[in-house]
Amino acid sequence: MNLTVIGTGYVGLVTGACFAEMGRTVTCVDVDAGKIEGLKAGVLPIYEPGLEEIVLRNSAEDRLHFTTELPEAMQDSKVYFIAVGTPPGEDGSADLQYVLAVARQIGRHLDGYSVIVDKSTVPVGTADKVRAAVQAELDVRGVKIPFDVVSNPEFLKEGAAVADFMRPDRIIVGCESERAREIMKKLYAPFNRNRERVIYMGVKEAEMTKYAANALLATKISFMNEIANLCDLLGVDVESVREGIGSDSRIGSHFIYPGCGYGGSCFPKDVQALIRTAHARGYATPVLDAVEARNAAQKQVLFQKLSRRFGSDLRGHTFAVWGLAFKPGTDDLREAPARVLIEALLNAGASVRAYDPVAMDAARKEWPAAWFEAGRLSLAAHQYEALEGADALVLVTEWKPFRHPDFAAMKRLLKAPIILDGRNQYDPEELQPLGFEYEGIGRGLALPSVKDFTGSLARR
Ligand SMILES: NC(=O)c1ccc[n+]([C@@H]2O[C@H](COP(=O)([O-])OP(=O)(O)OC[C@H]3O[C@@H](n4cnc5c(N)ncnc54)[C@H](O)[C@@H]3O)[C@@H](O)[C@H]2O)c1
Incomplete structure (x- = not known):
């Protein structure tokens, strides 16, 4: 049973490569000719740990193919x-134009019983729209060909996508035909060996499961960020609170890490899309609205902390930023908190020197060339180079190389030993004796306010 995967982004490429790794012959299709040419030549369009190796191996062994021709x-x-x-x-709301364009194209070329699997994250009712789009093309052709539409939402995490696909917590299959269910069962059998991971349900239930999962994870993060901000006001260290509540098995330790907001291509858009789905039915969503609002505000928190420390006019200041990707392990900058911070700093007149272990190429393409040319935003060749002469370091993404840095070297390189830690990576008790000013998120510690200084930095 050969497979076709349409779309070679984070989800499509990982799906295609992992099925090929399990012995299937897979053809990946994309409308982006540049991506396909690159993939044929062994150049991956994205960074994802472990992906390159399996793409190259399966391409060489003739199980994984790439084309622009569906x-x-x-x-x-x-x-x-x-x-x-x-x-x-x-x-x-979720823009379904790409999904439905693919459905129509499938309908134009379908030539025998087939299973069409929605792996994209799509609102409840989309499988019906896909079915209707395919059927409309079959009607135009005047042919009767049976087919099934299955919902199989993907739960991989960028940065751990291959591992997640290979060893999923669960595989959701929304399916209303026995024939399609048997095919899905066979396809996922290699990923389902030591315990049953496939949960079968109705198509709409599967579509809703994906949104409910992402919305709940986003809710945990926004809730914890709200608690963290309150901890800051009360002089309480949220890290102790996090440990204290995370040990409760009803709460669990995942997704309760305070920080500078969630980003990426999924949580922000999926929470929004779920809100739109509800509003379209006249149903209010105060919980989801608050999750979104808290996250938008949380992305401003680092800038607000810097403004309190350095003033609102940041002309003449340079800030080092560690981490651009929306989370470690990926080069994905979509909705990344670093974007909000950098844009706010530049608007306030500051310069930024940034470093990210893998998202530098993506960053170079992402931001206006004029920012780079004017020297307002520069990308350092190394994490320590970003610190040279900077007024403070802001840690935005918790990449592993940032976790245990050489603080003595950092103190020498920075103009002033100030760290604003957007991911609570550092221990304030370790930094204080070294002479660092430190502020995290909800640690109950604030950098001294600009009002506490007269000619602050000059005096240091
Ligand atoms: N990125 C994630 O972590 C993640 C996780 C789970 C689910 N999802 C969902 O999976 C879907 C894909 O996400 P992604 O991050 O992989 O997207 P992406 O933007 O990285 O990739 C989408 C790809 O589809 C291609 N494409 C668009 N129209 C096409 C067409 N008509 N024919 C062929 N190719 C076409 C684009 O060129 C692009 O390469 C989304 O619905 C997303 O919400 C994403």
Whole structure:
């Protein structure tokens, strides 16, 4: 049973590569000719740990193929995974234009019983729209061909996508036909060996499960960020509170790490899309609205802390930023908190020297060339180079190389030994004797306010 995976982004490429790794022959299709040319030449469009190795191996062993031509890919396969983007539309609802364009194209070339699998994150009711789009094309062709549409949302995490796909917590299959269910069961059997991981349910239930999962994870983060901000006001260290509540098995220790907001291509857009789905039914979503509002505000927290320390006019100041990707392990800058911080700093007149272990190329493409040319934003070749002469370090993404840095070297390189820790990576008790000013998120410690200084930095 050969597979076609449509869309070679984070989800599609990982899906295709992992099925090939389990012995299937897979053709990955994308409309982006540059991506496909690169993949044919062994150049991956994204960074994801372990992915390059399996893409190269399976391509060399002739199990993994790449093309821009969907009809060509469809010839040898009867299972089509749709893994294209579902970005937010203007009103925040999921934009289904790419999913439905693929569905129509499938309908134009379908030539025998097939299973169409929605792997993209799509609102409840999308499988019906995909079915209708395929059927409309079959009607135009005047042919009767049976097919099933299955919902199989993906739960991989960027930065650990291959490991998540290979050893998933669960595999959700929303399916209303026995024939399609048997095919999905066979396909996922290699990922399902030591315990049953597939949960079968209705198509709409599967679509909703994905949104409910992401919305709940986002809720945990926003809740904890709100508690952290309150801890700051009360002089309480949220890290002790986090340990204290995380040990409760009803709460659990995951996704309660305070920080400078969640980003990425999933949580922000999926929370928004779920809100839009509810509003379209006339249903208010005060919990989800608050999750979103807290997150938008949380992305401003680092800038607010810097403004309190250095003043609102930041002309003449340079800040080192460690971490640009929205989380460690990826080069994905979508909705990253670093974007909000950097744009706010530049707007306030500051310069930024940034470093990220893998997102530098993505950053160079992402921000206006004028910022780089004017020297307002520069990318350092090394994490320590970013510190040279900077007024403070702001840690935004908790990459491993940032966890145990050489504080003595940092003190020498920074103009002033000031660390603003957006991910609570450092121990204030270790930093204080070294002479650092330190502030995290909800540690109950504030950098001295600019009002506490007269000619503050000059005096140091
Ligand atoms: N990124 C994640 O961590 C993640 C996790 C779970 C689910 N998802 C969901 O999976 C879906 C894909 O996400 P992603 O991050 O992989 O997206 P992405 O933007 O990285 O990749 C989407 C790809 O689809 C291609 N594409 C668009 N239209 C096409 C068409 N008509 N034919 C062929 N290819 C086409 C694009 O060129 C692009 O390469 C989204 O719905 C997303 O919400 C993403």
